Amino acid sequence: MPTPPPPTGPAGLHDIRETNLGSVLRAIREGAPCSRAEVAAATGLTKATVSSIVTELIDRGLVRESGATAERRVGRPGVMLSLDDRGFVALGLEVNVDYLTLVAVDLLEREVVALHEPFAARDAGPEECAARLADLALRALEEPSLAGRALLGVGVAVPGMIDAAEGRVYDAPNLGWRNVPLRAWLRELLRKGGTPDVPVLVDNDANLGAVAEYRGGHLSHTPDLVYITGEVGIGAGVLVGGALLRGSTGQAGEIGHIPLRRGGPRCGCGRRGCLESLAGIDAILRQTVPDLVPAGPLPGTDLAAAVAATVERAQEGRGAVQRALRRSGTWLGRGVATLANLVDPDVVILGGYFAPLAPWLLPACRAAVQAHAIAPRRGGLRVEVSELGLTAAARGGAAALIEALDTGRTPPPSPASR
Amino acid sequence: MPTPPPPTGPAGLHDIRETNLGSVLRAIREGAPCSRAEVAAATGLTKATVSSIVTELIDRGLVRESGATAERRVGRPGVMLSLDDRGFVALGLEVNVDYLTLVAVDLLEREVVALHEPFAARDAGPEECAARLADLALRALEEPSLAGRALLGVGVAVPGMIDAAEGRVYDAPNLGWRNVPLRAWLRELLRKGGTPDVPVLVDNDANLGAVAEYRGGHLSHTPDLVYITGEVGIGAGVLVGGALLRGSTGQAGEIGHIPLRRGGPRCGCGRRGCLESLAGIDAILRQTVPDLVPAGPLPGTDLAAAVAATVERAQEGRGAVQRALRRSGTWLGRGVATLANLVDPDVVILGGYFAPLAPWLLPACRAAVQAHAIAPRRGGLRVEVSELGLTAAARGGAAALIEALDTGRTPPPSPASR
DNA sequence: CCAATTAGTTTGGTTACTGAACTAACGAGG
């Protein structure tokens, strides 16, 4: 009972319609195919209200009637409803140190198009990178499988500190970006490319990874969930009751730089013993495949290959490699335990390059979590591995747009805009 | 944009009224004395709507008209509104290792009655303690200054892990409590004492301390705020956007047991090097006034005196004492930095017994935060000292009840119940 | 073919907000 906050404007009839549009849409997403009557039961709304709302959703192209019921029960059969997966797409993009990724999903969050290209973002600079992103998006929209679909919006994941409200990248050290107004740039580039004006959403890769896991991963619908990126940096996206924890300056979840080991190795941030310097991909590669990585900042382009080499050597049974991975796993576990003590999630998901390394990282990580997380927890904290691969953040970008629809926050697009 | 969560029932006309009742109540709280027209301007609602809502609030005894305006401006003068501080009280209680505290506040959250008594809760056991709490509440309600007031509810702070929804204390190691259905007990005791059935709210002392600071402290209205208890345990109450961060099992904010120093001193939880074992009041007293504290668990009853002795010795200029405090301050700072990296609050407030020790703890603490928190923060994290003393948690218990009114979540009490 | 059952729509009623017109109370200026 002692919770919700003040920040509210005046509430009007409009808000309640919005809320209920969202409820019905969600009910259909979860129950499809289902009848209006079932939706009414699921949401607690009246049949009459559901009818009215469903009509509106159909008008807007979000829902469709898909024939009569299959079941043969007594009584009039209901007409089945499902999300209309034909009319819309949402694009998710990710910039990272060594690649660009695009995922296009339909209303069901099924992947319709996926593009991936290696790209040394650090060398190219932000302008060039934005141009490539826009180009990727425009190319995707040309694909035959997207023909005739209306664009719901574009969600972009960037590894760094973001002002999501403004769509600006404050600081992305691993890309060498500072104060980049990415949303504005992309808006402009997309307009020039002939795309109608749509929402462009910019967010941290860890945050969007968490959204992707929440909405689409194998652990989905766990509302208190943390996603940890295993890229060059380590970041955490924290979902609390299904909502992103952003913090006062939008920098919550900066798990990479919590101090773990006094006098530990020097970190990119200038301090010593940060989690990132002990368990970041950079640190791991330098210990496991020192012959494949140069000194100085990682150029990135062959990160995936280097990680694959590490996996190979570990599988060969090289003790030194396995020990190094276990050590990193232990540090990671200490970091996760700290996070768990403060935020108390249900599950922590290791993503990015941590996923392929999980066979060696995970046991040590779990043991360390067990040892350091506060004791007798009902249920207990789970530490799991992502199955979304390197597209997690991009998927999250797209998923965030779908979610906005689901909650009724963004009013569903009007038929005119299609 | 990528945030709010699913958990919503059907929205109806009722909800919007509730929301707006809350908005108007808050506007009056912040603007009083103010006219209906001013409230309309502040909330964005129509004059007509405001009139209707204000009438309802007056009927319910929450608001009153307090004469005409003082200002002499052209035009018809408005009739001034303020919260009616005469009709209601909310009680806040706190159990701690060495004392019980009660605070009664009116709608303006002004203290109407305060009771404090030393009490060795650990020795007495939970039943006895609940009885004493109920007795304290009943005694308070007899006070002449509360005569004729209706009771809004009772909020109880307990240092331990709480299921706030059920009002049950899972585990309070420092009290020696396990699985105590405190709400049920208190409900029963209060009923026997002849009190009408009111909401009884049980929560963690750190959480309620945070609520108290948010609503009444000198840093109030900072929506991203962390309150740290300095009692026998160290706990953090985390407010995110004005709402409590609870976590999946209600155990968020367990900052006391984050591992800071490998091979550090043994902690009560069985591990080594927890923050609590390095900077808890227990640890501090054992280093600064070893002659005044026995071995074994602190009996508690003279904690205040022992802390006072520490302050005295530090003021006398004893180097060893000052050094010990600085050391603890530094560890505290490392803990705060970790918390800040993960949760990104605006301000961290040190409460409880940390407050009197702040002159020595705070500089070291701030320095450590500066050194370990992630670098270039807009505005920067503030670390401040609570001014609420040992009543913070109890005040928070009462404040949480007032807040429930303010948000319209709890429907304002009907005139009948007064 | 009719009863029972379930689905969906229609209708009438209630609740809350809005906008606009109206009444009320005051200062200022002739």
Add this chain to the structure above:
DNA sequence: CCTCGTTAGTTCAGTAACCAAACTAATTGG
């Protein structure tokens, strides 16, 4: 002193959204 301009608050008609209940529709089972 009276009128005008100004601001406060109320009243009233209108609209939007919900709900409950009655109604229509489409089946199965006897």
